[in-house]
Amino acid sequence: MRPSFFHHLHPPTIPAAQAQWRYTLGAGGIAVMLVLVLLVTGALEMFFYIPTPDQAGPSIQTIAFLVPFGGLVRNLHYWAAQALIVVAAVHLLRVVFTAAYVPPRRFNYLLGLALLVLSLLLDFTGYALRWDEGVRWALVAGTNLLKTVPWMGGGLYALAVGGPEPGGATLIRFYAWHVFGLVLPLVILSAWHLFRVRRDGGIAVPPPTARATAERISRNELVRREALAALIAGVALLALALWRAAPLAPPITIGSVGIAEARAPWFLLWVQQLLRWGDPFWAGVFVPLALTVGLALIPYLLPGPPRSQLGRWFPPGGRLAQIITGAIALLMIGLTVLALYP
Amino acid sequence: MPDVSRRDFLTLLRDGLLAGSGLLALGGLTRFLSYQTEPPPTTEFDLGPAANYPIGSRTRLPDVPAILIHNASGFSALSLVCTHLGCTVEQKVDGSICPCHGSRYDEQGNVLRGPANRPLRALRVEPNAGGHLILHTD
Amino acid sequence: MSALLVAAWNESRKPRPVVLVPTLSGRPEYCLTCHADVPQISAAHPTGTFGCVSCHGGQPLALDADLAHSTMRGGRNPSDFSVVEASCGGANCHSGSAAEGRDHIQRALTSVQTTYAGAIATVRYAFGAQSGPGAQQGIYAIEDPHSATGLTALTAFDPAHDANPSVQTFAANCLNCHLSAQPLPGAQYARFTGCAACHAPTAGTGVQLNAPTLHQLTTAISYAQCNTCHNRGNYSMRDLQFHPRTDAPADRLRDYYQPIAQFTRCEYTLDCVDCHTRTEAMGDGDIHGNKKEIQYIRCKTCHGTPTELPLTKALTDPNDIAFRLALLNPVVDLKIGDTILVTEKGEPLWNIRALPGGAYELFGKASGQRFTFRPVMGSRCTQNPEDQSSASCHQCHSVQR
Numbered sequence: 001m002r003p004s005f006f007h008h009l010h011p012p013t014i015p016a017a018q019a020q021w022r023y024t025l026g027a028g029g030i031a032v033m034l035v036l037v038l039l040v041t042g043a044l045e046m047f048f049y050i051p052t053p054d055q056a057g058p059s060i061q062t063i064a065f066l067v068p069f070g071g072l073v074r075n076l077h078y079w080a081a082q083a084l085i086v087v088a089a090v091h092l093l094r095v096v097f098t099a100a101y102v103p104p105r106r107f108n109y110l111l112g113l114a115l116l117v118l119s120l121l122l123d124f125t126g127y128a129l130r131w132d133e134g135v136r137w138a139l140v141a142g143t144n145l146l147k148t149v150p151w152m153g154g155g156l157y158a159l160a161v162g163g164p165e166p167g168g169a170t171l172i173r174f175y176a177w178h179v180f181g182l183v184l185p186l187v188i189l190s191a192w193h194l195f196r197v198r199r200d201g202g203i204a205v206p207p208p209t210a211r212a213t214a215e216r217i218s219r220n221e222l223v224r225r226e227a228l229a230a231l232i233a234g235v236a237l238l239a240l241a242l243w244r245a246a247p248l249a250p251p252i253t254i255g256s257v258g259i260a261e262a263r264a265p266w267f268l269l270w271v272q273q274l275l276r277w278g279d280p281f282w283a284g285v286f287v288p289l290a291l292t293v294g295l296a297l298i299p300y301l302l303p304g305p306p307r308s309q310l311g312r313w314f315p316p317g318g319r320l321a322q323i324i325t326g327a328i329a330l331l332m333i334g335l336t337v338l339a340l341y342p
Numbered sequence: 343m344p345d346v347s348r349r350d351f352l353t354l355l356r357d358g359l360l361a362g363s364g365l366l367a368l369g370g371l372t373r374f375l376s377y378q379t380e381p382p383p384t385t386e387f388d389l390g391p392a393a394n395y396p397i398g399s400r401t402r403l404p405d406v407p408a409i410l411i412h413n414a415s416g417f418s419a420l421s422l423v424c425t426h427l428g429c430t431v432e433q434k435v436d437g438s439i440c441p442c443h444g445s446r447y448d449e450q451g452n453v454l455r456g457p458a459n460r461p462l463r464a465l466r467v468e469p470n471a472g473g474h475l476i477l478h479t480d
Numbered sequence: 481m482s483a484l485l486v487a488a489w490n491e492s493r494k495p496r497p498v499v500l501v502p503t504l505s506g507r508p509e510y511c512l513t514c515h516a517d518v519p520q521i522s523a524a525h526p527t528g529t530f531g532c533v534s535c536h537g538g539q540p541l542a543l544d545a546d547l548a549h550s551t552m553r554g555g556r557n558p559s560d561f562s563v564v565e566a567s568c569g570g571a572n573c574h575s576g577s578a579a580e581g582r583d584h585i586q587r588a589l590t591s592v593q594t595t596y597a598g599a600i601a602t603v604r605y606a607f608g609a610q611s612g613p614g615a616q617q618g619i620y621a622i623e624d625p626h627s628a629t630g631l632t633a634l635t636a637f638d639p640a641h642d643a644n645p646s647v648q649t650f651a652a653n654c655l656n657c658h659l660s661a662q663p664l665p666g667a668q669y670a671r672f673t674g675c676a677a678c679h680a681p682t683a684g685t686g687v688q689l690n691a692p693t694l695h696q697l698t699t700a701i702s703y704a705q706c707n708t709c710h711n712r713g714n715y716s717m718r719d720l721q722f723h724p725r726t727d728a729p730a731d732r733l734r735d736y737y738q739p740i741a742q743f744t745r746c747e748y749t750l751d752c753v754d755c756h757t758r759t760e761a762m763g764d765g766d767i768h769g770n771k772k773e774i775q776y777i778r779c780k781t782c783h784g785t786p787t788e789l790p791l792t793k794a795l796t797d798p799n800d801i802a803f804r805l806a807l808l809n810p811v812v813d814l815k816i817g818d819t820i821l822v823t824e825k826g827e828p829l830w831n832i833r834a835l836p837g838g839a840y841e842l843f844g845k846a847s848g849q850r851f852t853f854r855p856v857m858g859s860r861c862t863q864n865p866e867d868q869s870s871a872s873c874h875q876c877h878s879v880q881r
Binding site for chain 1: 372375376377378379380382383426427428429441442443444456457459
Binding site: 390391393394395396397398399 | 621623633635636638640641
């Protein structure tokens with residue numbers, strides 16, 4: 001049989017420990033499935049969506065209400081995007097809490113982090129494409145944050161917004177980034193991320209001598225488990241999409257009276273909460289950037305556990321990284337809760 | 343002069359040229375993406391005859407957005423753009439509040455509570471020859 | 481497989497979208513998916529031409545009620561004066577040129593029914609809040625630098641700036657019958673605001689203002705519609721309260737709010753709009769300080785004087801506005817060559833036609849009823865032609881109440 005990418009990812013047999021739900025949580029695999037769903041539903045939406053301030057609202061309404069199954073496609077795209085953020089965050093926590101980032105998987109850890117950042121940018125740009133009253137203030141505040149960056153703020157703003165204030169140029173820019181400029185790196189890095197999993201010796205497990213059992217599972221068994229995970233995740237996604245429609249508000253009009261409350265998208269609520277207290281640059285730009293850099297440096301600066309401690313949750317050798325990451329995660333969740341229930 | 347072999351020199355030259363090309367391309371890309379297609383926004387708003395705004399009135403001008411104040415000392419205007427991150431503040435009985443991050447201002451536009459740390463911008467209002475009020479946002 | 485079936489079943493539960501492409505906008509609207517039961521508003525505004533959105537606003541593609549209705553103009557009533565220009569305006573609609581008679585919005589916005597300038601001035605003057613009896617303030621500020629009346633602007637009446645408690649009481653209790661005010665509760669007061677206050681027949685129908693079937697504009701305005709304001713009670717200068725009447729006036733002759741008023745037959749038989757003209761009701765585009773300035777129809781307008789016949793006009797031009805008005809409310813079959821009455825200001829009384837024998841016929845605009853009457857000239861009447869006040873003519877022509 002010709003070697004293929006599929007066979008590269010699915011060797012004839014792998015250690016049973018690499019494919020246990022309670023170890024991997026299946027998060028990486030589900031993320032791959034969600035990306036595929038997003039690519040397909042996003043491509044379908046492109047057949048109707050028109051990225052101009054006048055037409056964005058009507059064209060989304062056309063998708064949501066008039067095109068047969070259009071509402072379903074849009075809801076799936078929305079829910080898959082939200083789920084991707086959650087699943088990717090869970091995947092990141094799993095990797096840190098099992099110390100799977102130690103060499104040789106250090107570089108792949110960076111790739112994964114880059115994918116998370118890309119997913120967040122894609123989610124924010126996609127959110128802005130709604131161009132309705134619900135996204136208005138997030139767009140204004142989010143782009144104005146760029147202005148607060150020392151030295152290059154004005155340039156960054158011009159680059160992102162394409163005009164003196166958010167308008168038609170901004171929408172078409174966000175559209176270009178959303179459907180191509182960010183998707184292309186996402187797809188390339190995703191493939192690279194997957195390729196590196198096998199190159200780095202599969203999912204992190206202890207060396208053969210330190211394993212409790214020598215049991216291995218076959219390619220068929222692996223594919224069966226993946227299919228089961230995809231099926232469960234798919235049904236859950238479909239149920240979400242049928243149960244709750246993606247939000248949609250009236251299109252942005254100049255001079256309209258703002259809505260009573262201007263909430264950031266849920267995954268940025270923690271930043272919004274920080275902005276209530278702090279200087280825009282430090283709270284809105286520096287802290288998120290520093291957290292990302294901090295996470296990226298974990299495998300390089302903090303001591304990792306020996307290989308014999310791999311393959312289980314919370315190995316003692318990676319305690320410091322676990323405590324720091326856990327604290328960051330709790331802080332974000334706490335800020336989000338505070339933003340939701342002030 | 344350190345001993346640089348021909349091979350090392352060529353490698354260095356190649357890497358340097360590649361890096362240079364990369365920087366040039368990045369600069370070009372930045373300039374490409376920074377082109378501004380949108381015209382600058384209007385900075386002058388005709389508010390109509392001054393008689394429409396009796397003394398003691400506070401009129402919300404949603405298009406600007408700003409609030410026009412007419413009191414004993416004449417006409418003045420306050421921008422309603424929050425000085426924190428640019429959301430439009432909402433009018434309350436005793437001042438205004440920003441829906442995005444909760445900054446509060448008093449009726450004169452002074453900060454009562456952060457995160458904003460600068461007062462709402464005062465805008466110029468001048469009558470023109472026809473007796474109309476002209477609001478300048480620049 | 482089952483998931484796809486569920487998706488298909490869910491899709492089949494949705495209402496089948498009903499599209500309407502109004503010829504005026506050319507943009508599809510899906511309002512009729514839910515609103516199939518709303519009748520066409522008037523023959524002059526065919527649904528197929530205007531659609532829904534050009535007047536009502538809203539999101540025409542949304543099949544979600546909240547989203548679809550979120551951007552509607554003026555809620556249920558797009559003719560409210562806060563939004564009327566966007567709903568009913570435009571050079572080809574009701575804010576066109578005065579020469580073509582299409583400046584309805586400009587005229588209505590400056591009319592005394594809208595500004596309430598007369599009542600405000602009277603009350604403020606009476607309580608010393610202004611030095612002269614002339615109108616200075618209106619319900620909202622307006623200006624007209626070319627006003628023929630010399631009144632070029634009104635500032636907004638804001639009781640908060642009138643220290644006098646009596647003026648404030650007036651503002652709190654009495655400002656409920658200008659065209660931007662919400663009506664008093666009760667079926668006999670039921671009317672909309674803005675244009676629809678008069679042009680939507682709400683009075684006496686018992687139809688709730690929020691009923692979808694109440695989707696009608698008309699120029700056949702019955703006296704009952706006028707009564708939602710003009711016979712709904714009276715002010716008391718003693719306690720500065722408005723006292724709304726508790727009964728529903730049924731007898732036009734006896735149930736009038738001013739006990740001393742005198743009436744002759746045409747005044748309680750015809751509808752108000754049978755005699756009172758468009759500019760009297762809707763304004764002439766100039767700012768007026770009180771009702772007397774704008775109301776000019778007198779007995780002699782229709783009946784003439786002992787020495788003169790009423791003014792008439794022979795219809796020769798097929799584009800005469802009289803034909804347009806008769807088309808909108810087809811109670812009379814006007815033809816080229818007919819002679820109709822006109823007012824001193826040249827407004828056509830298009831529902832009154834001269835008959836060959838020297839008499840005249842009047843068609844009730846709201847009732848469709850035909851009445852005939854003869855001119856004063858040639859009768860025993862000896863009235864001085866210039867004395868046209870109520871007290872003068874009612875000396876002889878008055879019905880005992």
